[in-house]
Amino acid sequence: MGLEEKLPAGFALTTVEQVVGLARKSSMWPATFGLACCAIEMMSAGGPDYDIARFGMEKFGATPRQADLMIVAGRVSQKMAPVLRQVYDQMPEPKWVIAMGVCASSGGMFNNYAIVQGVDHIVPVDMYLPGCPPRPEMLLDAVLKLHDKVQNTKLGAHREQEIAETEERMLRRSLPLVDKD
Numbered sequence: 001m002g003l004e005e006k007l008p009a010g011f012a013l014t015t016v017e018q019v020v021g022l023a024r025k026s027s028m029w030p031a032t033f034g035l036a037c038c039a040i041e042m043m044s045a046g047g048p049d050y051d052i053a054r055f056g057m058e059k060f061g062a063t064p065r066q067a068d069l070m071i072v073a074g075r076v077s078q079k080m081a082p083v084l085r086q087v088y089d090q091m092p093e094p095k096w097v098i099a100m101g102v103c104a105s106s107g108g109m110f111n112n113y114a115i116v117q118g119v120d121h122i123v124p125v126d127m128y129l130p131g132c133p134p135r136p137e138m139l140l141d142a143v144l145k146l147h148d149k150v151q152n153t154k155l156g157a158h159r160e161q162e163i164a165e166t167e168e169r170m171l172r173r174s175l176p177l178v179d180k181d
């Protein structure tokens, strides 16, 4: 259990959430994880034309221990899957994943036994990015959407309440229709 689970609910927690969200989204460091052709577009996003440094994200770390964002750029082979999972496990919490391109998101055109049919079989994915390859602008758009998500993440009692409400909603949705007559 982390410190954030012990935070009391109420007005103060809402303020803490906003400050923590701002700090987290403004200091997101990606782990270096280029797997195939999509990685070239990811590298372009770090260049002067697209300048991902504007968002404080220019440090693509070679060590997962100081990274909190994994951009899976390219197809994931069955052989690479355990390595990817190990890198993910070595990243500290909280951490986020972007599946960049159709190959990482769903296997894409590589519908065969050698390629994992979506990296969400290996790690939880926060953002799916379509395209083959997605342009650096699309990656920046996904990053900004992820920043919004991080900014609005609930903590402590608010998070527990949000999870309970989501579970309730999903349960209601999955209940079979009952004819009252």
Ligand code: SF4
Binding pocket: 036, 037, 038, 073, 074, 075, 100, 101, 102, 103, 104, 108, 131, 132, 133, 134
């Ligand atoms: S989505 Fe296209 S560009 Fe990206 S890894 Fe697959 S084939 Fe390559």
